[in-house]
Amino acid sequence: MVFLMRYSLITRFWWGQRGEERKTPWVARESLICTKEQGGMGFRDLKGFNIALLARQLWHLHQRPESLVSRIMKAKYHKNVNILEARIGYRPSYVWRSLMGVQEFLVDGLRWKIGHGSAVRIWGDRWLPSTPNNIVYSPPMGLPVDSVVRELIDEEEEKWDETILESCFPSDMVDAIKQILLRNSTEQDRLIWMDNDDGNYTAKSGYQVWLRRFQEQHDPRSVGDPALWKLLWSLNLPPKIKVFMWRFTREALASGERVNKRNPERSGACPFCDQHETQSHAFFECSWASRIWRSTGVARCFELRGDSNCMDWVRNVVKTVPVSELEEWIVLLWALWRERNAHLFNGKKMEECDIGPRAQLYLEEYRYQQEERFHSPTPQVNQTWARPPAGRVKLNTDVGLDYTGAGLGVVARDHNGAFILAAVKRIKGVRDPTLGEAMAVEFGFQLARQHQMASPIVETDCQVVVNRMAAPERVQTELGTILRNIKRLATETGGGQVQHVSRKANEAAHIMAHTKARWDIADVWFDRPPLNLLDQLASDDVTSLSS
Known part of the structure; x- marks a missing residue:
């Protein structure tokens, strides 16, 4: 209440x-x-x-x-x-x-993130991300009904025991289980919130989940054209005209018909022609409105309307006219409604030939003010590969995803831009781009430690990974396990750094990530890079000299 x-x-x-x-x-x-x-x-x-x-x-x-x-x-x-x-x-x-x-x-919004697997029941608990409700839906086979996930893990190699999986589950579920990353069998199993990237529940993410369910239950009519609404709200128009457009599209304006339905004592007639005034009549069918449309030279709006309602008219216009013209039409709609109300409530009536030009002038003045207000030089972002400081090595990393898994690519160069190594490794089951990017950074640090590169600089074009590295202990999902290992490897290599770089400056690693390779085994090139990398290395070397 x-x-x-x-x-x-x-x-x-x-x-x-x-x-x-x-x-x-x-x-x-x-x-x-x-x-x-x-x-x-x-x-x-x-x-x-x-x-x-x-x-x-x-x-x-x-x-x-x-x-x-x-x-x-x-x-x-x-x-x-x-x-x-x-x-x-x-x-x-x-x-x-x-x-x-x-x-x-x-x-309802939680699932288990597998660590050692001892706290999670195979049947009954929510732990399988790619299935409905995150549960194992196949009946128990081969193991007792109260078995835990740990019984599916090969503890010595810290990976899923494929023999047990294939004997207990159908093939599609085996594939789903193998997609779950196993990294640290000493970590505890954790409940994580599925609707937040770091696995922690927040009031914001909780409200978004509640709102999504609310929309599905209470207003299914409005769910259906997010692209249209996104376009309308992004138009360069004053806020009051955007709100008017929302009311126009939802047919929520106080037309004579709607007013008469709410209050039968009020007339439902058009103030200009005394015909029954629907919203469509007020903007298109009234002789007064049609004369104004034709005087502006955009009479084709009637061709787009047909017998459809206002929402369908907007859809047709969006598909047909450019955005700048769409903005002009919306401002004219707003001007028509404003003049209609001025005539109805105040007895004022502007010359028909002035309404269109004044609406156009209003829009032009608004656009000019917006340009003056927001015009500022765009900061120049370095789009080329840059050499690391003297005595340090830079490793660029990237991930390439397909339906089978992920390719992790790494390219290492010294402060002179000289090639040191390139590597690629393919991992089965990885589908999440952010997780794949983090694994590529981890792979870069593993190579740096293996080849004794002191204080390496590891670059990635994934801003999310760089941001999450500020507090990896707060990330409860599978991503958090990778980030914490990256932090440990960075310390072991003498203070390695993770930096963000533009995609264009990370092309070499991108090429390696999409290079064919064996599963779970790193292919590494020393001294001489693979042939498909030569042109990009030469291009990076030239641009690094000029930067």
């Missing part, structure tokens, strides 16, 4: 209510809550946000079992199970009842 009251205040403000006056909401609350890409206005739903915040508290209690409040909760409500398996119990406090109210929401 409290949420509805507060949301009522928000919607009243949105529809322009002042004081005790009442304004008509022309769009349902659910449509306003949907994101702009889904045809809404992106209003935050207070109930959903409260659920997201409560889930964050539940996540913190689960992640910090040693904290005082966690120990108090455990002693009182869930002595023998963890907080994600607890029940509401007898005579719960308001706090505990609230936490249990969001337990299902949080648990």
Whole structure:
């Protein structure tokens, strides 16, 4: 009830209510809550946000079992199970009842990240990312029903035991299991939040999950053309005209027909021709509007309309005219509606021949002001490979992905630009680009340590990996295991660095990542690079001299 009251205040403000006056909401609350890409206005739903915040508290209690409040909760409500398996119990406090109210929401978004595998049941727990609900859906075969994931791992080689997998699961599930990266069998199994890159639950990601479910349940009509809405909101137009365009496209303007339906005492006639005024009539069918369209020389808008509604007209226009012309048409629509309201409510009427030119002038002035406001020189980004400082080695790394797995490419050069080595290794089952980029950086550091390169500079064109290296211990997903190993290798090589570089400056590593190679075995070239790399090395050497 409290949420509805507060949301009522928000919607009243949105529809322009002042004081005790009442304004008509022309769009349902659910449509306003949907994101702009889904045809809404992106209003935050207070109930959903409260659920997201409560889930964050539940996540913190689960992640910090040693904290005082966690120990108090455990002693009182869930002595023998963890907080994600607890029940509401007898005579719960308001706090505990609230936490249990969001337990299902949080648990539905979690899966296990495999470490040693001893805490995760093969059948029943969520640990298999590429299957529905992240569970093993095949019936138990070859192993007891209460078996754990550790029984599927070859502990000596720290990889999946393919013999056991093939005897217990169908082939598609074997492939899905083999895609899970096994790196450190001493790491604990962890529950991670699937809708955040680092595996940690946040209120923001939780609200996005709640909103996605809300949109699917409450406003399926608006879900269907995100590309159209994205284009409309990206147009170079004043915000008030963008909002008008949203209302026009959703047919949420106060046309005579809609006003008459809400209040039969109000006339539904057009203020210019006394015909029944639908939204389509107000902009296209009215003789007054059609004369203005024709006076501007864009009469073909009628050909695009046909018998369709306003949403279909917008779709047809977007497919047919360039963006600059689309902006002009939208401003003219807004001008028509403004003049219609001025005539209806204030008795004012502008000369028809002036409406189009004034709308065009308004748009031109806005564009000019935007150019003046945002015009600034674009910073020049170094797009060429640069030599490392004297005495250091630079290793460029990249990943190449296909349906079978990933190719990890590395090229090492010294401060003179001289070639040291190139390497490629293929890894089965890797499909995630960010994970692949991190594995390529790790491969670069492994080569640097193996060949005693002191304080190497390892470059990647993946900004996410570079950013995550600032705090790898916070990343709970499989990516975190790789990042922590990179940090360890960087320390072992005497303070190695990970740097971001543009894709153009990383072409050599890109070529190596797409070079054919054997599975799980590194192919390395010393002194003489592979033939497919010669031209790029020569090009990098020339550009590095001029940079």
